[in-house]
Amino acid sequence: MGFLKGTAGFVRFSTEGELPEPFWDFVAERVAAFSFKDIDDTYDEFSIGWVSIHNMFDSEFNFAAYANGDYVTLALRIDERKVAPAILKKFIDKEEERIKKEKQIHKISRSMRTEIKERMRVELMRRAIPIPSVYELCWNVADSTLLFFNTSSKAHTLLEDLFKETFGLTLTQQIPYNTAEHLLDGDDITSLARISPAVFV
């Protein structure tokens, strides 16, 4: 969301944990291991991985496209097959009608309904085209900080999990309180823990 062009929205994270040396070899190996795998020609429902910030189809990272000066810049790509609830319901109802007619019964049993539901879900899921989402990030390795160009908490959770798997580092979103802990020292941090809300009226 706007890292490379136009208006941007982002949140800040801090990174915690040790990084192995040589750093850039480690990054190359781990980014390759967790790069994005296309699911257009499979029946997989979900895929998540890293792609280049310049091109969502580039998961090869020729010429180390994730390195920008001392920064690691990556895009998190998620492809997900989804079926709208209304479509699923329509196909379940349709299948139930077909079976009732075929078997000449008035009512579908609970177990049969569960089976139809699951079968229709899988069938429709396979026919659905994966919907892509791409979120960019910029990691300042020296400062252990990261800008993530999306403000949805769902995307944050996916980022935190993939980042941990890829680099073994824990991300913590920087909200005012923990930002304050980074900006203050010693006694002031103790004082910060004790403050209570002010009343302005």
Added chain:
Amino acid sequence: MDLVDLIVEKRFLGQEFLTWLWWKSEERGGSIELPGQGDILVIFEKHMLLEFGEGEASEKLICSGLQSELQEARTGLTMGKKLEQARIRLAQNEHEWNVTLTATLMEFRSVRLPKTEGTEQGSNNPEELEGMVLERIFLFEELVRLINDLFRIFLAIRVGEQWRGEVLKIKTWIDHTRIAHTET
């Protein structure tokens, strides 16, 4: 305390920072002095979101308009509403940013970077592309640094003895708003 609890229990910190920053920016007509760097421009404009209460019972008040028309937002403050989101224009030296800053999560939304030659190139040349990316990173980090510098000034006052005096000044500012509003 885990992050979810911190967000709920300490949300007043970000809201107080935005309210303080609004007052501070008006104290000297939009200028705030950063130690060792001189004055920077901080203008609250166009869009504000105030909140009152918690969870399902919370009320929201969205105010938009020109700077002079943010009267409703000021009146909201006099009713105990908290500033949750504000559109801010920041300028230092020849660079100017626009950002909508949220109080509880400190999100940087709808960020407009200063226009520089380096950020406007549509080049495919790898070296120029890397230069453009680095220029944008620099400008994003400069914005974060400025907000953090302002936040640091606020925090030093907030955790210290000066805070009581500062609250009185903010109260007076809010009261003036109330009087001005009643007169109009």
